[in-house]
Amino acid sequence: MGIDESSKLVTKRVVYVGDDAAIDDLTPHFDHEGSRFTVETVAGDDTLPERIAEDSPECILFDDDSVGHPDTELLSQICDKQPAVPVIVLIGDGDAGRGGEAIHVGATDCVDKQLVTTQCDILINRIQTAVQSQESVSESGTQTAMMRLAESTGDTGGWEYDLETETVEITPGYSQLTGLSGENEISAEEVIELYHPADRPAVRAATEQAIQTGDQTGGIWRIQPDNGEQLTVDVTIEPVLSGGTVQRLHGSIRDVTERHKRREEHQQIETLFQHTQGPLFLIDVDDEFVIRRVNPAWEDETGVSPGQSHGKTVHQLFGEKQGNRIARRYRQCVEQQEPIEYEEQLRLGDEMTYWETRIAPVVIGGNVEYIAGSTRDITDKRERQRELRLLQQAIDNANIAITLSNPSQADNPIVYANDAYGELTGYTKSETLGENCRCLQGKNTDETQVAALREAIDNEEPITVELRNYRKDGTEFWNRLTVTPIYDDDGTLIRYLGTQQDVTDRKESRQELQAEREFIQQALDSLEDLFYVVDPDGTIKRWNQTVADVTGYTAAELDGMSITQLIPNTDEEAISEAIESTLQGDETTAEAELQTTDGETIPFEWSIARLTDTDGETIGLVGIGRDISQRREREQRFQALVEKSNDSISVIDSDGRFQYQSPSIEHILGYDHREVVGDAVWEYIHPDDHDAVQHWFESVLSNGSSTEPVEYRAQHADGSWQWMEASGYNQINSSAVSGCVINSHRITARKQREQHLSILDRVLRHNFRNDMNVIRGRAEAIRSTTPEMAAEHAIEIVDKSDELLEIAEKQRQLTSLIRDDSVTKKVDLEELLQYSVSTVTAEHPDATATVDCPADISIHTTTDIEKAIIELITNAIIHSDGDAPAVTVSAVHSAGLIHIDIADNCPPLPEVEKSILTDSLQETPLYHGSGLGLWLVRLIITQLGGTIYVDRHDAGGNTVRVELPE
16 A cells, blocks of 8 residues: 655754854855755753754754763753754864764764854755755654655655554555565564564564553664665654554654764774874865864874864974975875875974874865874884894894794794804805704714704793804814794794804813813812912802811802801901901911811911902902911920020021020020020120131121031120030021021030040050150160069069059040940939948058948939049048058038038148149140049049039148039
8 A cells, every 4th residue: 555755845944052153144055956944043951852852853953062061961862852853963173082972872973063164065065964864754643744754865764553453554665665565454563574683672662662651762773675685774653642542653764774884984983083092183175284183192192282283284283394295295195086105204392203194085075175194103113123224234244143044934944144154154145045053063063952952942942052063164163052032022933043153262262271270170179288269258269179178068068158167266366367468468377276067176377368350459369278287296396395405596687696596595505595685696605706606607698508517605694604516507588587597506515525535645645655665664674684683673564564554444434434424313422422432441451431421412423423432532542651541531411512521641632633633624734644543533523513622621631522513
């Protein structure tokens, strides 16, 4: 069933919601093909949606810039109340984001408000198109009015649903849109079946709502005509009441597929415009190219805000020179009506920047109305490109071999090699590219290193190995190969970077150095001394095996230990001071105990020196620790020997002054060894010996040592002179001595023996010569005399022979006494005297000898004392001129001395014999002596340190007193 339709163009009312007076002046311009539009300005308040609903216009202009409602609240209300009325939103300067929001809540279109005054024809065309594409349906409830729906554009249709008959009548426009035929009755279910299955529940709900409430409903849904093309339609459902009951439903359907598509596209474009990371801009095409819109990223990139950009020409924004250059590009785009891309250099403030720009013409009605563009700052990119060019040049010209391989290809072949690689390996680039680096391997290449390299590559890990590789000509070289994976921005492995360096010289040097280090370490470990290196704080950094062996610490324990931890607390200060002194620049030697892990302490001598770098800065200390246990023992033994020795050890400087004197001087010459230091040697030498000693000392200084010892007399602390013999060694240049070492020992006893032997020799020669002359004379007399006289001569010969035999015995005793050292022992004096007296009286029974000695006297003496006492008693008896010789031997102990007196009744001793006992022993031309017995007594008593006195006593005899130390 068809419906007759007609339409008539009438004056249409446009409602402007806003306060811009310029809009009111547009009425004369709304004259398009006989159509008339009037503009009515209304206030944008909360009552506006209701007022517009009461008197619906053909179009609504919504000034978003002048309406003071937040977000899109008022606009949304208007669109909800008047879904069939096209709403065009005027977007103000800086409100680019509002366009997308307006389309989202139902606005038909968005127009830049600048067009109102600059190009109003564009705005008028937009209004005309919107009104023509969506004519609203008359609110008349009659069937004829419903059928007069505006369908002049061919994209609208109408329908009526009779609730009683449950049938639907449609207009030709509806039939054209949906494909349904209006010739037959159509059920409501058939109409609903036209809609997309997902939208059918909403269509049913809207229909039921209109029936139940009597209110207008509708929606935008999808229909599926028979031609298979899906359309998006705007459906309005208007209830028709009769008697307060809904009898029919009038409806309109408008194809909004394109508008919906444009709305979605506009929304997508707006979203893209607002959220694109790169700067976007819209240029108004006129003579000056005015900037109409920029997105937020524009300010982020350029530093110029939208407020500073909008409405400005490119000349105003970028300056005359730069603006001219940009304008030429824009004119080219307008003239060619094609997108163009270019790079440009712009100075923004004080900074020179580079930009990559793409611009495209916006063609409306065959004319370029705008230029849309995007740009991005490529300053960093250009800099990176420059750096890459420099890097490429550096890589190409590097003196180290560099390769790139492609792991995405089979066998990870080399895809780049610089010239240095060819110089290193001998392979040309054509021989290298496409090959794997293993071509450099050979028979002596370490497989373990190759395996490690392969594993690292498989695991995409960097690695550095040193391989024995082979050049093209077969020569070996040590190759330090570093392989590093390279990834793109997505983390995908794209290349392996390989650097290769000939380290043959370094490798061989390192091997030599390692061998040398091992040799040095072996040498250090073989030392019996401790070797150590510490840092300036005293922390142990290096040591030899002896340190670990002696201390008992492991290598792990020694590492990082302070050197003072090896020293007992008592010696720690000495080592700390030695370290500090060494750091000040002095080589230092100190003695300190070393403490082992088990608590044992060992005396060590620590020598410390500085370690410095090439600038002379101290980087540590190096030292030797020497076990001086044996040296200490030797020193102690030497000290004991020196103190108890019969030799005197002196250190004399070149001026002849004592620098050191051993303690043995005290028992040799009676001086305190400390007091003589600093004294001149010559103060202690006999004046008669000065010249000889001076000459000898000068020879020691010049020759380094004495070829012959020197004999001299030194003064004892008691004033006596002692014979000394000295040998010397020049140690002045020795830092440990700094003087001449003089070794002296007392030879007084030897000198005395020499004197005694000389005297004895003279006496014997004299006596033998005299007696032998007598014997010779008697023998000659016997030869020429009578027998009677021969007998007398024979007697004389016998007597002289006996005397010579006696002299020979005395001489033997004297020689033995002089030559041999007698043993000293403690003797009971009374027993000694009694034995001596009984021995003499046994040979001289006519003599009387008595002993007077206390029983408690003991004496430290030799057995030779008996010979002396016996000789003195015998001498007294045989020189008695009476028939009954008498001798008294007495002894007393007084003041540390033993006095032994031998008193006789003999005539006075001759002065010659007396002098033998009491005077100094010497040989004179006037007397050679015949009393060897007295010589024997004198020698014995002298050797015992005693003295002999001879005197006459009151009874008329002689008293010989022997005074001995106890």
